[in-house]
Amino acid sequence: MRLLVLGGTEFVGRAVVEEALARGWETTVFHRGRHEPPSGVEVRKGDRTEEGGLAELETGEWDTVVDTWSGAPAAVTAAARLLSERVDRYAYISSRSVHGMIIPAGADETAPTVESSPEDDGTDYARAKRGGELAAEAVLGDRALFVRAGLILGPYENIGRLPWWLGRIARGGTVLAPGPRDLPLQYIDARDLAVWTLDAVEKGLGGPFNLVSPTGHTTMEGLLTACREATGSDAVFRWFAPETIVEAGVRPWTDLPVWLPPGEPHGSMHQGDVGRALATGLRCRPVAETVADTWAWLESIGGTAPQREGWPRLGLDPEVEARLLAS
Known part of the structure; x- marks a missing residue:
């Protein structure tokens, strides 16, 4: 080809x-x-x-x-x-x-x-x-x-979502973890997107396809635990209720990347139907592999991810996190 x-x-x-x-x-x-x-x-x-x-x-x-x-x-x-x-x-x-x-x-x-x-x-x-x-x-x-x-993660990420979580958890200590623990997540590893896309053009597919993992491919706890294991961190997660986080003025998705509280926005981002892509060959690697490979890439470039032009930096202000952890 x-x-x-x-x-x-x-x-x-x-x-x-x-x-x-x-x-x-x-x-x-x-x-x-x-x-x-x-x-x-x-x-x-x-x-x-x-x-x-x-x-x-x-x-x-x-x-x-x-x-x-x-x-x-x-x-x-x-x-x-x-x-x-x-x-x-x-x-x-x-x-x-x-x-x-x-x-x-x-x-x-x-x-x-x-x-x-x-x-x-x-x-x-x-x-x-x-x-x-x-x-x-x-x-x-x-x-x-x-x-x-949908949400795209993996090596070479230049938005800062998974790199921020990896960097924060790598620093260790007590980490503010947005609940609930079993909150289902839906994302796609960029490499799995690449595999499916090239397979699809070989098959002659056309039209729209939702290209993201099945909902619940992992959970919020599964993602953060994978970050701790990949980095070898001593981080301890302190889980906060969604209401407490939002009432404190912390912004879902931007201050706490990937995370959206249960409700309408979460349903939009993390509960899409991907049956058409699955039926045409979509396969999604485990979250532990995506996280570990992203951490290995970050370490190989000195620990700081590139920033996409025109996109804001993401992540929770350390002072805000400390204030919440102390409350």
């Missing part, structure tokens, strides 16, 4: 590239040159937001394109039009966010999506991703595959 990855140097794109190389695929990476791509790829550089930025892709043929774009959908339209006669499949890494911030628990791919278009300005993440889907579909029809990821 001949693969073109638009992106390919960070997190999800890098996981796709590494999986393709492991399969022996001929892989081309198109990127802006800000990060080094994995060795063994053909490199083409350009900035798709600039006029003429796709010039490096005016020649060449590929079996599949994987596009990780998250900005204004016009960039997807331009790439799809340029490549439509020279590729067979176009996999767009989308998001379950296309359904809006609040999705009914148990919702599948048929749930209503936000209003958007290929001309959306890209300032809102949900509309931008939905616009990207519409852009790819308008050009490529059923040759377009929409990989609607």
Whole structure:
């Protein structure tokens, strides 16, 4: 297979590239040159937001394109039009966010999506991703595959969710743990996303697929325990009721990454229907493997994870944590 990855140097794109190389695929990476791509790829550089930025892709043929774009959908339209006669499949890494911030628990791919278009300005993440889907579909029809990821974790993470928990637990001591302990979590390891996506394009799949683990693949306690085991920490978890945390002004998801209290937001993020992906081969590795491999990667780069441009740093202020632990 001949693969073109638009992106390919960070997190999800890098996981796709590494999986393709492991399969022996001929892989081309198109990127802006800000990060080094994995060795063994053909490199083409350009900035798709600039006029003429796709010039490096005016020649060449590929079996599949994987596009990780998250900005204004016009960039997807331009790439799809340029490549439509020279590729067979176009996999767009989308998001379950296309359904809006609040999705009914148990919702599948048929749930209503936000209003958007290929001309959306890209300032809102949900509309931008939905616009990207519409852009790819308008050009490529059923040759377009929409990989609607949920929460993504794993090595190379540049958002800071799992890296923050690993760093905090590695420091040891008493750790504020957001309850309940058995709160079910739903996420996808970027490498499992890569495996399923490349399998899917080989099978000729098209349309939308929710790409995340089954709900309850692990729990909040399971995730934090895996962090303690991976880091060899002496951390002791002190479990707090969700109400206590929220009343103290601690923000779910941002101050305490991954965690959402039981209720509507949790149902949206951690209780999606993934039956379609499971039926087409999705397999999710154990949480202990995701956590251990992420910790090993963090240690290999000096312990500090890269930060995605334009995204805020996550994590609980140590003073706030200390105040709650002392209360």
